[in-house]
Amino acid sequence: ETGVTQSPTHLIKTRGQQVTLRCSSQSGHNTVSWYQQALGQGPQFIFQYYREEENGRGNFPPRFSGLQFPNYSSELNVNALELDDSALYLCASSWGGGSNEKLFFGSGTQLSVL
Amino acid sequence: GESVGLHLPTLSVQEGDNSIINCAYSNSASDYFIWYKQESGKGPQFIIDIRSNMDKRQGQRVTVLLNKTVKHLSLQIAATQPGDSAVYFCAENPPNFGNEKLTFGTGTRLTIIP
Numbered sequence: 337e338t339g340v341t342q343s344p345t346h347l348i349k350t351r352g353q354q355v356t357l358r359c360s361s362q363s364g365h366n367t368v369s370w371y372q373q374a375l376g377q378g379p380q381f382i383f384q385y386y387r388e389e390e391n392g393r394g395n396f397p398p399r400f401s402g403l404q405f406p407n408y409s410s411e412l413n414v415n416a417l418e419l420d421d422s423a424l425y426l427c428a429s430s431w432g433g434g435s436n437e438k439l440f441f442g443s444g445t446q447l448s449v450l
Numbered sequence: 451g452e453s454v455g456l457h458l459p460t461l462s463v464q465e466g467d468n469s470i471i472n473c474a475y476s477n478s479a480s481d482y483f484i485w486y487k488q489e490s491g492k493g494p495q496f497i498i499d500i501r502s503n504m505d506k507r508q509g510q511r512v513t514v515l516l517n518k519t520v521k522h523l524s525l526q527i528a529a530t531q532p533g534d535s536a537v538y539f540c541a542e543n544p545p546n547f548g549n550e551k552l553t554f555g556t557g558t559r560l561t562i563i564p
Contacts, residue, residue, distance in 0.1 A: 338493070369551065378539050378554030379494065392551050426493050438484075439552065441493030 338362060340429050340442035348448045349417050357412040357445045359427030367432035368410040369439060370402060373424040385410055386432045422449045462561045463530050471558045473523040473540035482543035484552065485514060485525045489536045535562045
């Protein structure tokens with residue numbers, strides 16, 4: 337196991353609601369990245385947090401937002417949920433600093449929007 | 451647009467045989483490539499990586515080959531075992547994404563036949 341933990345593991349919401357997903361990074365890692373993985377697809381980069389600041393964002397609307405805390409854990413918030421937001425949301429941690437460091441993924445949160 | 455794709459969505463291999471999973475990438479400026487393995491209900495797990503200044507890298511039972519001329523990446527798994535059954539993703543690190551932000555392909559499902 338990677339040491340990256342995500343909660344909850346499964347979540348069911350209805351369209352228009354808001355959701356918060358949580359991630360604890362692996363010990364010693366200061367960077368957290370969030371990915372969305374639709375069924376049968378590869379993960380898509382949402383955004384990354386490094387030292388509590390957003391450090392890059394993929395092609396996702398502003399209703400996807402995040403936070404990183406001083407202990408490097410992170411939250412992903414999604415407002416005004418849409419049916420297409422149903423997916424596996426993956427958190428990955430790494431040690432930042434400008435080099436290509438390996439990403440260590442958690443097992444994800446499976447979000448279903450009805 | 452730039453994308454990472456796979457030639458085959460599924461691959462079945464007899465236990466003990468070697469398997470080869472292929473991946474085409476289109477961003478010629480990408481300088482870092484990674485293979486991930488994803489088992490059912492889990493997040494992607496790092497297998498092996500390669501930088502663009504190399505054309506081959508070997509790990510334990512796995513070899514990654516990079517052909518920059520045709521923008522092709524492959525993962526070779528030797529003496530496949532039932533535990534190798536999973537979805538395999540290649541991922542690239544495009545330069546405009548910065549470090550540690552990856553573009554994943556769709557994935558190839560590898561099934562090991564006992």
